[in-house]
Amino acid sequence: MPITKTEEFRKADVKLAELAQALAHPARIAILRTLAGWCSPNGSQCVCGDIVEVLPLAQATVSQHLKKLKDVGLIDGTIDGPRSCYCINWETLAKAEAMFGNFIGNLQSNNKGTT
Amino acid sequence: MPITKTEEFRKADVKLAELAQALAHPARIAILRTLAGWCSPNGSQCVCGDIVEVLPLAQATVSQHLKKLKDVGLIDGTIDGPRSCYCINWETLAKAEAMFGNFIGNLQSNNKGTT
DNA sequence: ATATCTTATCGTAAAGATACGATAAAGAGA
DNA sequence: TCTCTTTATCGTATCTTTACGATAAGATAT
Numbered sequence: 060m061p062i063t064k065t066e067e068f069r070k071a072d073v074k075l076a077e078l079a080q081a082l083a084h085p086a087r088i089a090i091l092r093t094l095a096g097w098c099s100p101n102g103s104q105c106v107c108g109d110i111v112e113v114l115p116l117a118q119a120t121v122s123q124h125l126k127k128l129k130d131v132g133l134i135d136g137t138i139d140g141p142r143s144c145y146c147i148n149w150e151t152l153a154k155a156e157a158m159f160g161n162f163i164g165n166l167q168s169n170n171k172g173t174t
Numbered sequence: 175m176p177i178t179k180t181e182e183f184r185k186a187d188v189k190l191a192e193l194a195q196a197l198a199h200p201a202r203i204a205i206l207r208t209l210a211g212w213c214s215p216n217g218s219q220c221v222c223g224d225i226v227e228v229l230p231l232a233q234a235t236v237s238q239h240l241k242k243l244k245d246v247g248l249i250d251g252t253i254d255g256p257r258s259c260y261c262i263n264w265e266t267l268a269k270a271e272a273m274f275g276n277f278i279g280n281l282q283s284n285n286k287g288t289t
Numbered sequence: 290a291t292a293t294c295t296t297a298t299c300g301t302a303a304a305g306a307t308a309c310g311a312t313a314a315a316g317a318g319a
Numbered sequence: 320t321c322t323c324t325t326t327a328t329c330g331t332a333t334c335t336t337t338a339c340g341a342t343a344a345g346a347t348a349t
Contacts, residue, residue, distance in 0.1 A: 068200035085183035
């Protein structure tokens with residue numbers, strides 16, 4: 060028995076749901092906030108294992124959360140010697156904001172439009 | 175062993191994650207879209223079991239999805255005789271949009287602000 | 290080469306999510 | 320009253336998520 064029937068839904072709906080899923084854990088929200096206050100235009104290094112220190116989670120768990128954010132493209136990762144540095148992908152983030160905003164906007168205008 | 179340590183995160187982060195979780199399934203996205211195009215200012219009845227006909231899911235499953243949306247306050251339900259009618263809670267939806275927008279906006283301004 | 294540090298991945302355990310059939314409860318209609 | 324309709328809930332199966340310890344892989348330093 061199938062657990063999710065994503066094939067039967069609109070592509071845009073699936074995409075939006077995937078994005079929402081990526082944000083559906085406080086740790087990942089916190090990771091994004093941490094990265095935003097860290098890796099910056101001035102060239103200061105992106106965080107790597109420092110994220111682990113900020114979160115109340117084990118290193119392995121944080122690594123999993125980072126992977127999930129990376130999989131949807133919300134963050135990028137680069138290797139710097141023995142450590143990994145992560146940065147927010149501002150482009151994807153802006154796209155996510157637009158998607159979400161458009162979705163709600165359409166809900167509202169569709170509603171007003173009904174006769 | 176704990177599955178989620180939500181107690182250890184910021185309240186706002188947990189709240190945003192809960193909202194995202196509610197949107198993290200294409201069926202629930204589709205439900206919101208359906209409701210928006212249906213229950214309207216002109217007094218036309220909100221949808222009830224018609225949602226089941228729109229979705230590729232069994233009645234019991236749709237009921238579960240509706241419950242999840244209701245639990246976070248994104249929709250309201252009223253009983254009309256033998257059937258249940260659901261409507262979007264526009265207030266909560268607007269709040270959700272604001273929360274999400276503020277979150278991303280803060281990420282961006284925090285980033286610019288770093289020296 | 291050896292030891293050390295950092296991080297991703299593996300293995301595992303438990304809770305949650307998703308899906309459905311069956312059933313119960315409650316109103317409407319015969 | 321009895322039946323039919325409608326929907327929520329129960330029971331159940333299965334996949335996913337979350338979490339952690341242990342380990343592997345890669346770079347650096349001694």
